[in-house]
Amino acid sequence: MPTVRTSTPQFGSQSALREANSQRIVDAIRRHGALTQVEIAATTGLSQATVSTIVKQLLSQGLVDTRTTVRTGRRAQLVTLAQRTGLGVGIHVGQRALRVLIGDSGHDELSERLLPLPADHRADTTLDRAALLVVDLVEALGAELSEVVAAGVALPGAVDPGTGTIGGRGVLEGWEDVDVGEVLGRRLGIPIVVEKDATAAVIGETRFGAGRGCADVAFIRASYLVGAGLVVDGQVHRGRRGIAGEIGHVEVDPSGAICPCGSRGCLNTVVGAEALTDLLRMSRSGITLRALIGLAVEGDPGCRQVIADAGGAIGSVVAGLALAFDPQRIVVGGELAETGELLLGPLRDAVGRRVPLTGDHGVEVVRGELGPRAEVRGLVALAFDQAGSAATTSGTEESA
Ligand SMILES: [Zn+2]
Structure with a gap:
């Protein structure tokens, strides 16, 4: 990782200011990946003239590289960090799919694979498939597992930050006591960090997506179940037991159905995949969530009604969340968000x-x-954060 060297400059001097600004630019690229000079100016708050001067200087020092892109249809120069070190892996275990992404330290995405999973997939077979997929993708890049600095794994439910296991009952049957970090770490021989899916997503969206530049963000993950990931004052907030943002278990119907968590009338019992598809039992018995979303996008009135009502129900709970921690931006993702407005x-x-x-x-x-x-995307960033902090703690730049 390139670091701008400071030669103990006078505080407040021109050179101190230039070096502080250089560090801001390097930090912005490390955090967000390749950026244009206009994006660097917007992210750092520096003027475009200052950014242009400093980028020239960093290029001559060999600390950054530039390459040309045709992002948004126009040619633009992207500034990236020089000296790429290592690979980071993101593994998202969803209710119905497994997605693996390999990225490098410049946050470039190198390789990705998506595998469908059966509805009641088991921890041992799914983690086996995930491990094999990582090995395949790394080999296909002509790299070796020893070049992977760490892997981030996301699970569909609250993850206890202390143990790295799913904290709640009934979220993913059979996964409750599985030490995912230990199992995958043993299979792959690399450090593993386990995270809740919505938290991984809020990291992705605040670093690279719709939450960029915001210090206080809630990511609402409207999928087979509903949950939120929180960034408060620029830091990920998980809570003591990892259940911060578990809005799917907020009571919305005091006389409603019993949720798998054991409580009555949770938001998930009203807007979870089973509840939504069940609303269509009269007209479209046995419909899947994917089909429901597809038909809603195509304009089917019944399916549109289901999605709109879900939006209202989720919004009422999100309003409560927003009043509790006052975010600047609420970013909505997950399968249901594919229906847009x-x-x-x-x-x-x-x-x-x-x-x-x-x-x-x-x-x-x-x-x-x-x-x-x-x-x-968030998991790969998290893997590099984890590797960076491990290197700092052990006082060595070497990684296994
Ligand atoms: Zn519940």
Whole structure:
């Protein structure tokens, strides 16, 4: 990792200022990946003239590289970090799919694979498949596992930060007491960090997507179940037992059905995949969530109604969350967000009914920019963070 050397400059001198600005630019690229000079200026708050001067200097020092891209249809120069070190892996274990992404320290995405999973997939076979997939992808890149600095794994439910295991009952049958970090670490021989899916996604969206530049963000993951990932004052907030943001278990119907968690009338019993597809039992018996979403996008009135009502129900709970921690931006992702404003419109309206959340500086409700890849993008970033902090703790730059 390139670091801008400081030669103990005078505090407040021109050179100290230039070096501090250089470090800000390097940090911004390390955090967000390749950026154009305009994006660097927006992210760091420096003027474009200052960014241009410093980037020239960093190029001559060999600390950054540039390459040309045709992002958004126009040619632009991207600034990246020089001296790539190692690979990072993101493994997202979902309710119905397994997604693996391999990235490098410049946050470039090198290789990705998506595998469908059966509804009741078991921990041992799924983790086996994940390990094999990682080995395949790394080999296909012409690299070796020893070049992987760490892997981040996301699971669909609260993960206890102390143990790295799923904290709640009934989220993913048979996974409750599985030490995913230990199992995968043994298989792959690399450090593993385990995270809740919504937390992985909020890391992805705040680093690379719709939450960029915001210090306080809630990511609402509207999928087979609903959960939230939180960034508070620039830091990921997990809570003591990892259940911060578990809005799927907020009570919305005091006389409703019993949730797998044991409580009555949780939000998940109203907007979870089973509840949504069950609403269509009269017209479309046996429909899957994927089919429901597809039909809603195509304009089917019944399916649109289901999604809109879900947006309203989720929005009421999100309003409570927003009042509790006052985020600047609420980013909505997960499969249901693929319906766009069908979900977001009623969700935003429900948030807007809480007057303190509206006005000139009201909370923004936007769709995620990374789609189904928010989790793995966040996990690769988390893997490099983990490797970086491990290297700092052990006082060595070497990694196994
Ligand atoms: Zn519940």
